[in-house]
Amino acid sequence: MTENHGYNTPAAGTTDWHVPLNENFEAFDADVEVRDTDANRTNYAPKSGAKFLATDTGRVYLGDGSAWSSLGSLSGDAAGGGGVTEALVKGNLVVLGRQLAAPETIDPASTDTPVQDGLDRLASNGGGTVRLPPTTVSEGGMISVPSNAAIFGFGPDVSKVAITPAGVDGVVFDEAGGVDHAQLDGFALNGPGPGVDSGVAIHHVNGDTQNLRIGRLVLWGWTNSVYRVDQGVGPFQCRHEEITVYDCDAGAEDGLFEFRSWYGPANWFGTIAAYPTADASGQNTTVFFTRGGTQTIDYLTMGGSAGTALHQTWDAQLRVESVHWEPTELRSTPDAIVRLLGHGVAQIGNVKHITGATRHVYELGYDAYNANAPAAKVLGPYFGLGGSLGAAVVNLAAAADAARPSFYWGMAADVDVTHGDGATGGLRALGEAGAAVG
Structure with missing residues (x-):
């Protein structure tokens, strides 16, 4: 085998040389760069890993087995020949579509909906990317994202999309x-600003969003939930690396982040940092x-007017x-x-309490909607590093299901039994070798 490409090099005396040679020719067909005009690239099979160079535009494409995906250009081909970077620096949006012959620019001063205009072009050209400039772009309506489309900025500190109308969703x-x-x-x-009626920043409203x-x-200036999954919608395999929330008020909603649906597996959040306000x-x-589905959160940190950090009910499966x-x-x-609340599985690694007053850290309660007692919860250690704790660490507000016990990493004395339903022993204090509580 050759070192770089793994081509066959049959040893002397090897029979059936046509087999390795034919394998080499098949590999050459993907490894050797194809050169032709941009308009003719559909005449060539987009074999996985194959490269196509458009001799007239300088565009470079990479095959994925089904289509040619644009990688960029060897020459300036956007904003009058100045190139993608120059177009972005000038404040334009740049549309990189899989089936577009060259990048296209959108001057945000020429339309009320520059981001949506870019996404519409992607929807009709096989998907791709809308690149945001390093400035604030005003959008006069909600942004509907199609499949196989991306919106990329230079970073939340410099690339911003401002949804200007009141009462309108963001994405x-x-x-x-x-x-x-x-x-x-x-x-x-950005929403319309603190104190102004807004829609939801990121909203799953139809179909089952996947991948x-x-x-x-960064989400700023919303007076509603900033992330909502409507009932009957089940996102799955969705990954969220880092979402930071400033000056948003969801005090009149179920939560800043809301999963209202009863299903939707394998959704992961890396870091959620929330600093809400209560001005509205x-x-x-x-x-x-x-209420449902499966959510994993690695780090949930908060300040501002954040009251309850986590509220689980119905059949939700939650790990934080x-x-x-x-x-x-x-x-x-x-x-x-x-x-x-209820019998959905929950696992909480630990809770650190720095400032603010709360009556309890954990509440295990009854789910009235499904008529289920608390079950299958794991309550991690509590670190009281400041603030005020008005009562015990755990409030056992309903008799826990003994058939599906819950576990608290602490002592039985840390638990207040506030229900009057009779002891079941469905909560176990692991600090005392699993002693039954309440």
Whole structure:
């Protein structure tokens, strides 16, 4: 075998030389660069890993087995020949479509909906990427993201999309068949501002969104939930690396993040950092609310008017590695930082309490909707590093299901049994070798 490409080099005396030679020719067909005019590239098979150079435009494409995907250009081909970077620096959006012969630019001053205009071009050209300039772009309506489309910025500090009308959602996923393989990364999505009525920042409203990837986003100025999954919609295999929320008020909603649907597996969040305000609602904001589906959160950290950090009910399956609770402007004292109701599985790694007052850290309660007692919860250690804890760490507000016991990494004395339903022993204190509580 050759070192770089693994071509066959038969040893002397080898029979059936035509077999390795034919394998080499097949490999050559993908490895050797194809050169022709851009308009003729559809005449060539886009074999996986094959490269196509458009001799007239300088565009470079890479085959993926089914289509030629644009990688860029060897020469300036956007904004009057100045190239993609120059077009972006001038404040234009750049559309890189898989089936576009060359990048296209959108001057945000020429349209009220520059981002949606770019996504519409991608939808009719096989998908691709809308690149945002390093400035603020105003958008006069909601942004509907199609499948196989991406919105990339230079980073949330410099690339910003401002949804200007009141009462309008930001980014929506609303394809009837479900949006597949969309990406959002490197920008801030701003609402109309604190105190102004807004829609939802990121909203799953139709179909089952799948394989969504969100990189680093900042959400600012929304007076509603910033992430919502409507009932009957089931996103799955969606990954969210880092979402930071500033000056948003969801005090009148179930949560800043809301999973209202009963299904939707394998959804992961890396870091959620939430710093809500209560100026519009006058109420604390629940940070993460879930009724169903499966959600994993590595780090959930919060300040501002964040009251309850987690509220689980119905059949939701929830795993959170670390909760960091550091509110600075509570409007009332929450009953618990973490509320876990019903029989959905939940695992909380630990809770760190830095500032603010709460009555309890954990509440295990009854799910009235499904008529289920608390079951299958794992409550990690509590680190009280500041603030005020008004009562015990755990409030056992309903008799726990002994057939599906819950476990607390602490002592039985840390538990207040506030229900009057009779002891079941369905909560076990692992600090005392699994002693039954309540």
